[in-house]
Amino acid sequence: MKIGILTSGGDCPGLNAVIRGTVLKGIKVHGHEFVGFRDGWRGVVEGDVMDLPRQSVRGISRQGGTILGTSRTNPFDGDGGPEVIKTHLERLGIQAIIAIGGEGTLAAAKRLTDAGLKIVGVPKTVDNDLEATDYTFGFDTAVHIATEAIDRLRTTGESHHRCMIAEVMGRNAGWIALHAGIASGAHAILIPEQQVSIGQITSWVDKAHERGRAPLVVVAEGFVTSGMQSPHSIRGMDTFGRPRLGGIADQLAPEIEAFTGIETRATTLGHIQRGGVPSAFDRVLATRLGMAAIDAVVDGRWGTMVSLSGTEINHVEFEAALGNLKTVPQHRYDEAAILFG
Numbered sequence: 001m002k003i004g005i006l007t008s009g010g011d012c013p014g015l016n017a018v019i020r021g022t023v024l025k026g027i028k029v030h031g032h033e034f035v036g037f038r039d040g041w042r043g044v045v046e047g048d049v050m051d052l053p054r055q056s057v058r059g060i061s062r063q064g065g066t067i068l069g070t071s072r073t074n075p076f077d078g079d080g081g082p083e084v085i086k087t088h089l090e091r092l093g094i095q096a097i098i099a100i101g102g103e104g105t106l107a108a109a110k111r112l113t114d115a116g117l118k119i120v121g122v123p124k125t126v127d128n129d130l131e132a133t134d135y136t137f138g139f140d141t142a143v144h145i146a147t148e149a150i151d152r153l154r155t156t157g158e159s160h161h162r163c164m165i166a167e168v169m170g171r172n173a174g175w176i177a178l179h180a181g182i183a184s185g186a187h188a189i190l191i192p193e194q195q196v197s198i199g200q201i202t203s204w205v206d207k208a209h210e211r212g213r214a215p216l217v218v219v220a221e222g223f224v225t226s227g228m229q230s231p232h233s234i235r236g237m238d239t240f241g242r243p244r245l246g247g248i249a250d251q252l253a254p255e256i257e258a259f260t261g262i263e264t265r266a267t268t269l270g271h272i273q274r275g276g277v278p279s280a281f282d283r284v285l286a287t288r289l290g291m292a293a294i295d296a297v298v299d300g301r302w303g304t305m306v307s308l309s310g311t312e313i314n315h316v317e318f319e320a321a322l323g324n325l326k327t328v329p330q331h332r333y334d335e336a337a338i339l340f341g
């Protein structure tokens with residue numbers, strides 16, 4: 001069988017390990033042949049592919065990004081749609097697709113499966129906010145990068161007796177902020193799931209300062225204070241019509257400084273969190289997911305995605321991952337909040 005693989009949406013560390021796991025098991029165990037669609041659904045809609053022989057995946061599990069390229073193309077936009085895609089697949093002799101992507105990718109994959117295409121999904125989001133899987137690859141790496149950066153902010157903050165704010169990714173869910181914040185011993189962790197007033201934030205900052213500490217605040221990009229209507233966004237919309245986030249730390253810094261009188265600096269980590277080599281945990285998870293995805297293709301489990309449940313890899317329907325986001329539950333926030341201030 002000839003199988004096409006695509007990576008779609010924002011990139012994240014571990015994508016190449018999924019590709020390698022799929023291709024190696026597919027060739028060694030099942031005797032299949034692989035091609036990669038270039039730049040996510042764009043390559044599918046335009047029939048733009050590259051061969052993926054065994055040597056093309058050599059050593060790539062430790063490589064960041066994706067060797068296939070990615071985009072936020074919606075396969076139903078413009079000249080896309082199931083009929084166009086079917087024509088390309090027939091011409092190229094591709095019998096099945098493995099789609100590696102987040103909620104938008106999996107939603108599109110579901111619609112295409114309903115229209116008769118043979119697709120298996122692999123969940124991907126650095127934010128770790130997909131339902132139906134305990135963890136997504138890339139998240140562990142992002143937490144490591146953020147924690148390392150925040151540790152560095154702490155030493156310069158302590159030298160200058162400043163309050164330091166670190167802004168991390170997390171559009172709708174504060175998992176990266178929560179984990180990196182706990183790991184780095186933050187005095188406040190601000191996440192999209194919990195609205196907090198400026199008064200509360202400054203009281204945590206003051207408490208830490210009174211104990212002679214350099215206050216450290218970790219904020220997710222999607223956080224809103226109780227005075228805000230929506231997340232901070234001044235860079236327009238992305239191709240999915242979602243506001244481009246980023247900059248809440250810069251907004252909070254002067255407010256905290258004005259309220260507390262403590263000199264405050266903001267740092268936004270941005271795409272550094274998604275770049276570079278994946279952690280060992282992410283390489284292993286991504287490899288296992290990739291191998292399970294090719295098994296799902298062999299078993300004809302169309303319309304399903306692979307997922308992590310505890311330490312086991314399972315198969316779930318696309319629907320299980322769509323609709324509801326996996327946000328930080330109240331008890332996880334309450335547990336972290338004991339350490340604030």
Ligand code: F6P
Nearest residue numbers: 010125126127169170171238245
């Ligand atoms: O969805 C993952 C994510 O990293 C979000 O945390 C962030 O808001 C967004 O992608 C950034 O997307 P882009 O790469 O298009 O700037």
